[in-house]
Amino acid sequence: MSSRKVLTLTLVRNSVGDILLGLKKRGFGEGKWNGFGGKVEPGESILQGAARELTEECGLKAHSLTKVGLLDFDFIDDPMRLEVHVFCTSDYSGTVIETEEMKPKWYKVEDIPFHEMWLDDPIWFSWYLKGGPQFKGYFLYKGLDKIVEQEVKSTDVPRETTSCT
Ligand SMILES: Nc1[nH]c(=O)nc2c1ncn2[C@H]1C[C@H](O)[C@@H](COP(=O)(O)OP(=O)(O)OP(=O)(O)O)O1
Numbered sequence: 001m002s003s004r005k006v007l008t009l010t011l012v013r014n015s016v017g018d019i020l021l022g023l024k025k026r027g028f029g030e031g032k033w034n035g036f037g038g039k040v041e042p043g044e045s046i047l048q049g050a051a052r053e054l055t056e057e058c059g060l061k062a063h064s065l066t067k068v069g070l071l072d073f074d075f076i077d078d079p080m081r082l083e084v085h086v087f088c089t090s091d092y093s094g095t096v097i098e099t100e101e102m103k104p105k106w107y108k109v110e111d112i113p114f115h116e117m118w119l120d121d122p123i124w125f126s127w128y129l130k131g132g133p134q135f136k137g138y139f140l141y142k143g144l145d146k147i148v149e150q151e152v153k154s155t156d157v158p159r160e161t162t163s164c165t
Pocket residue numbers: 007008009010026027028029034035036037038039073082084118120121
């Protein structure tokens with residue numbers, strides 16, 4: 001029996017192209033820098049979940065979100081499967097705040113701290129940064145510190161921007 005979790009991950013960029021990451025202070029991925037997101041709750045859409053998590057974790061309100069990719073994670077000897085829907089936005093308002101879950105910080109793209117992020121991030125991030133159609137990634141982990149299988153590819157599906165209002 002596998003247990004599949006649907007999660008969101010949102011990458012925010014400001015008007016000068018810097019990217020907002022958060023240092024996860026608790027829970028899954030604690031101690032790693034990442035975008036903002038979490039589990040989609042019953043009764044909400046994936047987009048609604050992404051917008052809610054962004055506000056909960058760093059205070060920003062997304063006016064629209066652009067779907068950029070999908071990441072699937074399997075774990076050897078663990079029935080957990082993660083389906084992570086990746087969004088980006090530069091269309092937001094509010095002030096960035098530190099929350100119980102995340103300590104946020106703006107990074108220049110060339111300074112993204114990949115050595116303090118999930119091992120898969122340096123593999124798929126370039127697909128996000130370069131634009132183009134949505135990407136699809138698959139990673140098989142052994143534990144949380146080793147990737148034993150990986151694939152990232154482009155799909156035929158263009159990036160899609162949806163209003164959050
Ligand atoms: N391998 C991976 N690479 C990556 O870049 N992001 C990942 C990842 N695995 C999970 N994530 C993201 C998805 C999501 O944004 C976040 C995990 O969210 P969760 O809601 O599971 O966190 P928590 O365990 O803190 O749960 P809550 O207590 O519900 O907030 O980490």
